Amino acid sequence: xxxxxxxxxxxxxxxxxxxxxKGTLKSGxxxxxxxxxxxxxxxxxxxxxxxxxxxxxxxxVTKSRTTKTAKKAKRSKS
Numbered sequence: 001x002x003x004x005x006x007x008x009x010x011x012x013x014x015x016x017x018x019x020x021x022k023g024t025l026k027s028g029x030x031x032x033x034x035x036x037x038x039x040x041x042x043x044x045x046x047x048x049x050x051x052x053x054x055x056x057x058x059x060x061v062t063k064s065r066t067t068k069t070a071k072k073a074k075r076s077k078s
Contacts, residue, residue: 006054009045016044 019025020040027034027043034040049055 003054004056005045006048008051009048009053009055012048012051012053013041013044016040016047 016025017037017040020034020037023033025034025040025043026032027039034043045055049058
């Protein structure tokens with residue numbers, strides 16, 4: 001079976017986790033220090049994706065948004 005993530009992507013994630021533990025990993029626009037382990041992993045994968053490494057695409061969240069808007073529309077009609 002083929003690897004889901006490339007070795008380079010794994011290194012990016014490891015580097016992000018190391019920076020988080022050191023306290024120097026910053027998030028996108030706000031520039032706040034990252035405290036969450038999950039967020040550090042997401043940042044590492046995002047950087048790998050930007051460099052074109054082998055990383056699965058992000059899962060979309062559109063389904064939950066559409067159901068919320070549909071529910072709002074139903075309520076407003078009633």
